[in-house]
Amino acid sequence: MIKDPNTGRKLADRYQLIEIAGKGAMGQVYRAEDLLLGGVTVAVKFLSQTLLNQKMRNRFLREATICALLAEKSIHIVRVRDYGVDDNDVPYYVMEFLEGQSLSEIIKTQHLSLPRFLSYARQLCLGLEPAHKGIVFNREPTVIIHRDIKPSNVLIVQDSTLGELVKILDFGIAKLIEANRDQTHSFMGTLAYCSPEQMEGKELDNRSDIYSLGVMMYEMLAGEMPIIPETPSFGGWYKAHHQKPPKGLSTALNIPQPLEQLVRKCLAKDPSQRPQSVSEILKALEPLEQRYSDRYPSQTKFPVQRTEEPTPALTIEAICLQATWPKDKPKQKIVFPKLIRTSRGVVATLWVMLSGQDIVNRQFSTRYNQFLFLTSPHPMLLWITVLHNREFGPRWLPCYLDLKTNLGQRLARHLGQSGSYRMLFFALEKPQKCQHVMTSTIDPTQCQMLLNWANSSQTLSSSAQPQISKNMLRKEFERLKPQILIKLEAVHTDFPSDISG
Ligand SMILES: Nc1ncnc2c1ncn2[C@@H]1O[C@H](COP(=O)(O)OP(=O)(O)OP(=O)(O)O)[C@@H](O)[C@H]1O
Numbered sequence: 368m369i370k371d372p373n374t375g376r377k378l379a380d381r382y383q384l385i386e387i388a389g390k391g392a393m394g395q396v397y398r399a400e401d402l403l404l405g406g407v408t409v410a411v412k413f414l415s416q417t418l419l420n421q422k423m424r425n426r427f428l429r430e431a432t433i434c435a436l437l438a439e440k441s442i443h444i445v446r447v448r449d450y451g452v453d454d455n456d457v458p459y460y461v462m463e464f465l466e467g468q469s470l471s472e473i474i475k476t477q478h479l480s481l482p483r484f485l486s487y488a489r490q491l492c493l494g495l496e497p498a499h500k501g502i503v504f505n506r507e508p509t510v511i512i513h514r515d516i517k518p519s520n521v522l523i524v525q526d527s528t529l530g531e532l533v534k535i536l537d538f539g540i541a542k543l544i545e546a547n548r549d550q551t552h553s554f555m556g557t558l559a560y561c562s563p564e565q566m567e568g569k570e571l572d573n574r575s576d577i578y579s580l581g582v583m584m585y586e587m588l589a590g591e592m593p594i595i596p597e598t599p600s601f602g603g604w605y606k607a608h609h610q611k612p613p614k615g616l617s618t619a620l621n622i623p624q625p626l627e628q629l630v631r632k633c634l635a636k637d638p639s640q641r642p643q644s645v646s647e648i649l650k651a652l653e654p655l656e657q658r659y660s661d662r663y664p665s666q667t668k669f670p671v672q673r674t675e676e677p678t679p680a681l682t683i684e685a686i687c688l689q690a691t692w693p694k695d696k697p698k699q700k701i702v703f704p705k706l707i708r709t710s711r712g713v714v715a716t717l718w719v720m721l722s723g724q725d726i727v728n729r730q731f732s733t734r735y736n737q738f739l740f741l742t743s744p745h746p747m748l749l750w751i752t753v754l755h756n757r758e759f760g761p762r763w764l765p766c767y768l769d770l771k772t773n774l775g776q777r778l779a780r781h782l783g784q785s786g787s788y789r790m791l792f793f794a795l796e797k798p799q800k801c802q803h804v805m806t807s808t809i810d811p812t813q814c815q816m817l818l819n820w821a822n823s824s825q826t827l828s829s830s831a832q833p834q835i836s837k838n839m840l841r842k843e844f845e846r847l848k849p850q851i852l853i854k855l856e857a858v859h860t861d862f863p864s865d866i867s868g
């Protein structure tokens with residue numbers, strides 16, 4: 368562990384910095400604990416740039432909001448939980464802490480098999496795709512270019528259900544730092560992965576990231592760089608990226624020709640000669656993965672994307688539709704959780720009573736969920752679900768799980784293990800039968816946290832009434848609502864989607 372003056376510091380009255388996790392050109396990253404949310408481990412990245420005026424602050428807050436929103440669009444982008452500027456005008460991001468290995472370490476020490484390479488490449492593209500397609504921010508479509516795609520900005524984490532999960536770090540951060548430097552000749556990025564146009568300080572589009580991805584794909588396959596400069600200076604790299612043809616991938620590596628061609632195409636000096644989008648790369652990777660990946664035939668783990676539930680869910684849905692409102696519950700607009708036993712096993716559900724019209728209005732909504740945990744004074748979990756659509760705005764469906772109770776424990780574990788839950792809607796005017804069922808999926812990192820919280824609650828003691836923890840969580844929920852709304856308003860699609868926080 369490196370000794371550091373920031374260690375032990377409490378940031379924003381909330382994040383306790385524990386130790387330095389790493390240092391890069393654009394800042395340093397700490398492992399920290401979020402004291403407000405039960406000591407959950409988070410990563411705090413301080414940028415190397417102080418924000419000395421309001422214009423710089425505003426720009427940082429705008430870019431950070433965009434990065435946070437973007438992270439909601441793919442499980443292949445690290446989640447940004449919070450951001451701000453500290454008392455010394457240093458901007459920081461709070462991210463989910465990823466227990467993983469950086470791709471740069473992996474490439475240095477291991478040879479990647481072809482199936483593993485193909486899986487990483489696909490997941491990298493799935494992370495880049497929503498950014499390049501753009502998100503809606505303040506009602507404006509905003510395209511995001513990473514600008515610093517390189518192995519140290521990619522972490523590989525082990526996920527119990529999805530296997531190796533690729534997470535892209537530092538989205539948009541290069542731009543932020545760049546924008547605050549000398550406007551005319553700003554340059555950021557890591558020389559070895561920089562596109563020719565980036566080295567010229569030109570306006571960049573998605574194809575610059577595709578070049579960097581090409582360099583990284585080459586390195587993943589060959590264990591060495593495709594282009595080596597005569598001198599490792601800016602001038603040397605400038606010349607190399609502009610003039611040196613990339614080395615061919617050695618035939619000894621036994622790389623399928625279409626893959627070699629794809630990587631070579633990504634490395635074209637002229638952006639118009641590269642694949643024009645990551646979707647195009649994904650299309651080229653798909654048949655390769657079908658042919659060479661041993662995991663593909665099962666179809667269960669690919670693609671690593673949020674997808675609709677497979678057919679068995681329909682059966683569970685049909686079972687849920689037969690449910691009747693419990694006699695011991697008031698016929699009011701309330702929400703409560705319940706584990707139900709079906710022929711397909713136990714299912715975690717949220718029972719919701721709304722007006723019949725509201726149920727109709729909410730049928731095509733984006734679903735969002737997020738969990739907040741408080742260890743003290745009483746271990747309590749807040750399970751937030753929101754249904755949102757443009758016309759009717761948000762319908763908040765919060766419910767509290769007391770993790771000192773048997774039901775709370777079982778529900779938290781079940782949600783963590785299954786990664787999804789059903790919402791059963793009952794109409795106030797016609798409460799007998801369930802009117803509508805929806806599924807919401809939970810992000811894998813949240814699943815892991817649910818399991819951790821359920822475990823830690825067993826040993827935690829309660830020092831006050833559960834209601835006190837509920838009130839504290841309620842306050843935090845009110846504070847979070849506007850942030851969640853910004854996310855939901857940004858996810859403006861024509862189809863209802865399912866996002867989890
Ligand atoms: N969310 C995170 N969870 C866990 N570790 C992280 C997280 N974000 C970054 N790290 C680790 O912190 C270290 C430093 O990251 P940082 O981004 O500062 O450096 P870098 O990527 O090497 O350089 P650059 O500043 O050019 O991005 C890296 O080793 C990275 O793996």
Ligand SMILES: [Mg+2]
Nearest residue numbers: 391519520537
């Ligand atoms: Mg980085």
